[in-house]
């Protein structure tokens with residue numbers, strides 16, 4: 001075989017190994033694996049151990065991803081902070097404060113460095129904070145930038161690259177806020193075994209990357225429910241009543257509602273979508289009135305779960321019997 005054909009062939013395999021198709025296939029396989037795992041773990045848990053929390057306890061967990069702004073119509077990142085500078089983000093925080101609701105904010109290093117002292121203080125004193133990491137914020141990219149680009153998938157990087165990115169993001173945010181951060185959530189919820197292991201090594205107590213709440217025993221780290229649909233998209237499309245009905249009917253004890261505050265700003269028109277904020281306010285007020293749910297942030301929920309775990313084991317460290325074969329905490333048995 002002529003030499004140039006061999007080189008061509010080698011190039012092809014190199015491309016196949018490292019190229020888009022391989023990466024996409026890897027990502028799809030991982031997504032399927034993690035969904036099957038989450039489904040099985042929930043199914044086995046509910047089959048064996050019943051319910052996690054007391055009969056009268058139901059929680060709504062608000063999770064906000066606070067990152068560089070994204071034009072949702074064109075799916076492009078612009079690396080600007082219009083939804084923060086316009087006051088939309090501040091309006092959201094003031095509203096939560098007025099309603100006496102604690103939420104969890106996952107912020108990127110750039111956002112942490114951009115926030116004014118007033119917002120920082122409110123986030124630190126009232127709410128809980130986590131590190132949010134999009135690789136495109138760390139790797140140098142040219143803006144505007146396609147949001148679905150493969151470069152933004154943390155799970156496709158090598159172990160050392162993941163470690164460096166996660167380590168830098170954590171230390172940058174901790175330095176700016178002068179506070180230890182214990183929660184981690186990756187952009188696009190990209191997660192794999194290595195990311196979980198690194199999260200544990202870096203001292204996180206919990207990640208929020210998969211559905212459902214469970215303890216990952218070998219890593220001594222929790223997964224707090226990542227949630228599913230964007231809260232603001234649901235409210236914008238359907239109003240708050242269907243969502244209230246859906247939550248009221250649901251049998252889930254922990255209802256995680258993720259949302260992107262950047263959706264409170266219309267980039268085309270250049271103004272705050274104030275009716276979305278008032279729909280959000282009506283949603284919260286109605287849920288409080290319904291009375292069968294409590295709003296809790298992820299860090300307080302984590303403390304509650306850990307306390308229950310200790311109570312269950314009479315003040316001892318979690319023992320072997322507290323976990324099922326999958327290493328998932330039998331928190332359903334905690335009464």
Ligand SMILES: [Zn+2]
Pocket residue numbers: 065067132134186187188
């Ligand atoms: Zn994000």
